[in-house]
Amino acid sequence: MKSQDVRKQFLDFFQSKGHLIVPSAPIVLKDDPTLMFNNSGMAQFKEFFLGNGTPKSARIADTQKCLRVSGKHNDLEEVGIDTYHHTMFEMLGNWSFGDYFKKEAINWAWELLTEVYKIDKDILYVxxxxxxxxxxxxxDQEAYDIWKTLISEDRILLGNKKDNFWEMGDQGPCGPCSEIHVDIRSAExxxxxxxKDLVNADHPQVVEIWNNVFMEFNRKAxxxxxxxxxxxxxxxxxxxxxCMVLQxxxxxxxxxxxxxxxEKVESLTGAKYTIKAKDEDEEKINIAIRVIVDHVRAVAFAIADGQLPSNTGAGYVIRRILxxxxxxxxxxxxxxxxxIYELVQVLSDQMGAFFPEITAQKTLVMNVIKEEEASFLKKLEQGLHLLxxxxxETKGIVISGEKVFELYDTFGFPKDLxxxxxxxxxxxxxEAGFEAAMKKQKDRSREASEVSTDDWxxxxxxxxxxxxxYDQTENEVKITRFRKVDSKKDGKLYQIVLDNTPFYPEGGGQVGDKGVLVSANETIEIIDTKKESNLILHFVKKLPENVNGTFDAKVNKELRNQSANSHSxxxxxxxxxxxxxxxxVEQKGSLVAPNYLRFDFSHFAKVTDEELKQVEDFVNARIREQLPLIERRxxxxxxxxxxxxxxxxxxxxGDNVRAIKFGESMELCGGIHVPNTADIWYFKITSEGGVAAGIRRIEAITNEAVKDFFASQENTLKEIKETLKNPQDAIKAVVSLQDENAKLKKQLExxxxxxxKNLKGELVGELQEINGVQFLAKQVDLDPNGAKDLAYELGNLGTNLFLLLATAEEGKPMLTCYxxxxxVAEKGxxxxQVVRELGKYIQGGGGGQPxxxxxxxxxxxxIKEALEKAVDFVK
Structure with missing residues (x-):
């Protein structure tokens, strides 16, 4: 059975059982601060399990793109080594939100596997x-009794808390589970x-294929x-x-x-994948190919869903996988x-029909992966050189663990390589030294990000x-719940939830609102607003004295209006x-803040100055047109x-969305906007640059920030004029100054x-012969370029020169070695190598040609000690 048919039959089966079929959520989570990636099928439904929202249907089924490489569920190091772990995988799932429970879930699972997919009952264990x-x-007597009606009791195994009690995380919904395992080994x-002795024993042909979790508990703090x-x-x-079982x-x-x-990897590399490796070398090739074909799926889908490789957070995880x-x-x-980028076309051909994002974003994905490959291959070359x-520099045969860690941490050079x-x-x-250095770094990272949360x-x-x-910036509210949050980064804070709120939570690139809660007796500052599992969380440094009181919730209107200017x-x-x-051009990320906006977009060339001016003029023309906001909620x-x-x-x-329209611009958006484009006042681009292959970034300002910018520019011009003694034409004065400076530079050179030239004659007389080498190490009163010219001049005089010149122009030491x-050829x-070694004495380093x-x-x-040590190289 083809994999496309396997997926379709699953969804058709549960649709026939009254389930609503929903699309996969993006693999990258943007509205859940507790998770970087969708790591399970249920992640997109958390709010329903927590009781913070109502699903479209009490019965839902889908196939979800999942990624497990960080946090509680981390399979990365097994991937490729074995044949059944993956970074990205699809999770076929069915859900009941307060509807059916164990009886239906177990019976339907058995019906699908044995009657629809026709898997032999004799190879299944539960x-x-x-x-x-x-x-x-x-x-779990109830689950046991249900299974007894379907399978012989010797195939029903008891599982402990580790294997058969599923939890969303350290806190939250959880419950016992019933797994289905398959044994596809040979009869021999x-x-x-x-x-039954190999269930949950990490055997590659006795594996879990389905987990039925019965959520009935909440894990408290x-x-x-x-x-x-x-x-x-x-x-x-x-x-x-x-698919492995059915194929x-x-x-x-x-x-x-x-x-x-x-097959594509084989054609691109000339390597051969063997189903059963004959020796260690073949197995290494197999592992490498498995790693590549698994990892490209994770990276490609993450990029298609908007997560570019980077040095922090989710972007760092994607970069690490690649x-x-x-x-x-x-x-x-x-x-x-x-x-590896060439594999994306194969992915698009294979999965594009069901996951259209991989086809739509194919060019971008290929370009980003190709650039990341080229960049890291250079780093590997640098790492080899540094190694x-x-x-x-090592005496003996044991390399410092800290040095190996430095190669790994600073230059990305893998430890096992x-x-x-x-x-x-x-x-x-x-190795102990490496692990100690690694632990120190992890401890620092963990301490910086550690967060503990009390129960609500x-x-x-x-x-x-x-x-x-959308309609109010002030409202009468009551607190419905609160909890304390301790963070190494932010200290002790409280999150409060209100019965209704005018505060916009961070989302869609827009920062969260700030403001106050006011009662008759006190004012509580709200320092941020975020959303988690469908709850709007207001962050405060202290709780009100009377949490049961009534408050006026007041958004900081000045910051809100400035954010609205940036967003529109x-x-x-x-x-x-x-x-x-x-x-x-497509949006690939944004930040909408009161003082500026940042916009990332797909484009494969630098935006020229002329194009930037056209963009700026286009936006300001729309501002002058005074376009009214047309909002459909x-x-x-x-x-x-x-x-x-x-x-x-x-x-x-969702099924229903909010659309924002200004003239011909119409986008789906949940953010805050101005009622009329005239409120933006003026739009000014402050920078443009590249952030990844095929991704450009524009930063810009509006309204008050533009006024401040113009005022600053005017003040700068005033200071320049004053410095130039207030000429009538400042530009002409600057050009004249530049011309004069160029003439003086030529004279100085x-x-x-x-x-x-004069020094050359002096230094020739100072050359010493040591072991057949004409040697000189001396500090000279020249700039670095002069020292270079002098070194080449002296080098032309013979074939056995070792020269080290030191300069210290403006207090900056430089060593020049010729x-x-x-x-180089005869004596090695x-x-x-000379300047790297002697550079330590001036607290620096460098390099060049032999x-x-x-x-x-x-x-x-x-400098003095470096010059003294130079002679050691020729003695």
Missing amino acids: TVFEGSKEENVPF EKAKVPG DGSLEKLPAQHVDTGMGFERL NVKSNYDTDVFSPLI RRAIRYAFTFLNKKEPF ENVIA TELILRERGYNYD TILVDGNVETFVG ATHLLHQALRSILGTH SIPFAQAIEEGAMALFGEKY ALLKEKA ISKEL LNAG FFATAGGKNPGG
Whole structure:
């Protein structure tokens, strides 16, 4: 059965059981601060389990793109090593929100597997929760009794808390689960070891394919459990593993989910993937290919959903996954040029019909991956060079663990690649030292981001607040719940939820509102507003004395209005870019703040100054037109798209959406906007640059920030005029000054050259012969360029010169080393190595070619010692 048919039959089956089929949410989460990525099928439904929202249907089914490489669920290091873990995978799931429970979930799972997919019952095992005394949760007798009607009791196994009690996280909904495992080993293997002995034992052919979670508890901050107000079902079946069973193969990678990608890798690299490796070398190649084909899926879909590789947060995770793939290709497939990006076309052909984002964003994804590959391959080359230096500086055969960690942490050079190279060269490294350095870094990172959250104190039961901020900036409110949050970064804060709120929570690029809660006795400052699991959270440094009181909630209108200016200008900017650069332009990220806006967009060339001026003029023309805001708050998504509204890839939209229109600009948006474009006053671009392959960034300001900018520019011009003695024509005065400066520079260069010629004669007489080498190490009163010219002049006099010149112009020390090419060849001397070693004395470093190199530093006091040590190289 083809994988597309496997997916379709699952969804058709649950649709026949009254389930609403919904699309996969984006793999990158933008509205859940507790998760970087969708790591399970239920992540997009958290608010329903928590009781903070109402689903469109009490029964839902879908296939969800998931990514597990960080946090509680982290499979990254197993990926490729075994044949059944993945970074990105599809989770087929069905949900019941307070509707059916164990009986239906178990019976339908069995019906689908054995009657629709026709999997042999004799290769299936199931597990149920054995209970936990410490949790005061009994053995799941109900699930056991249901399974007894479907499968023999010797195939019903008891599972402990680790395997059969599923939790969303450290806090939140949880409950016992019942897993279905499959044993696809040969008859001979089954005769040796019973399948039940291998369940949950990490055997590659005895694997879990479906988990039915029965959500009936809530895990509180103190670790205790309380019953949820309603019972829910949350199931997840691994799509890739299911395809393995239905396609009668022994590995996920042998299914048609991965085989087209593997074939493409083989054609691009010349390597051969073998289903069963004969030796260690073949297995290394297999692992490398598995890593590449798995990782490209995760990276490609993350980029398509709006997450670019970067050095922080979710972007760093994506970069780390891609670099792991590049490194395996570099080491085991001998690929020194980018090629992984070419697999994106195969992904698009395979999965584009069901996940259209991978086809729509294909060009961007390929460009970003290609640039990341090229960049990291350069880093690997740098790492190899640096590793050579570390080896050269090491006495003995044990390399410092801290040095290996520095290569890993600073230059991205993988530890296992370092280990491989060292082993080939007869070295090893201090692993304990590496681990200690790694632990220090992790501890620092954890301490910086550590957050602990208390349970909610509920004041009004079952209330979910109403957002009234589109129409009001002030409202009478009551607190419905609150909790304390301790963060290493921000200290102790409180999050409060109101029965209704005018405060806009951070979202869609726009920062959250600030303001105050005012009562008769006190004023509480709201320092930020965010959204989590459908709750609008207001951050305060202290709670009101009377949390049950009534308050006036007042948004800071000045900041709100400035944010609205930035947000509406962002829409006009998007329209301008598509009009001037082309309709290929799509928004790839934004920040809307009171004082400025930042807009990332897809475009494959630098935006020229002329184009930027056109963009600026376009937006300001729309401002002068005084276009009124046309807002439609609840329009069917399909209708909005049909009418021309822009929707962004990677965003999650509901059935009904809010559309914002200014003239011809129409976008789906939940943010705050001006009532008329005239309120923006003026739009000014402050910068444009690249942030990734095919992604450009514009930063701009509006209204008050523009007024401040113009005032600052006017003040700067005034100061320039005063400095130039108030000439009538400031520009003419500056040009005259530049001409005069150029003449003086030419005169100075001529004088320095003359000085260098005079020095040349003096220095020839100071050369010493040591071991057949003409040697000189001396500080000279020249600039670095003069020292370079002098070194080459002296170098032309013979074939056995070793010269080290030191300069200290304006207190900045510089070492210049020249070694005759004949000495480089005959004696193995290397100017680059010389300046790296002697550069330590001036607290700096540098490099260059074997015959000429320079090193800059910051300690001129070290020049004397550096010059004294130079002779050691020729003695």
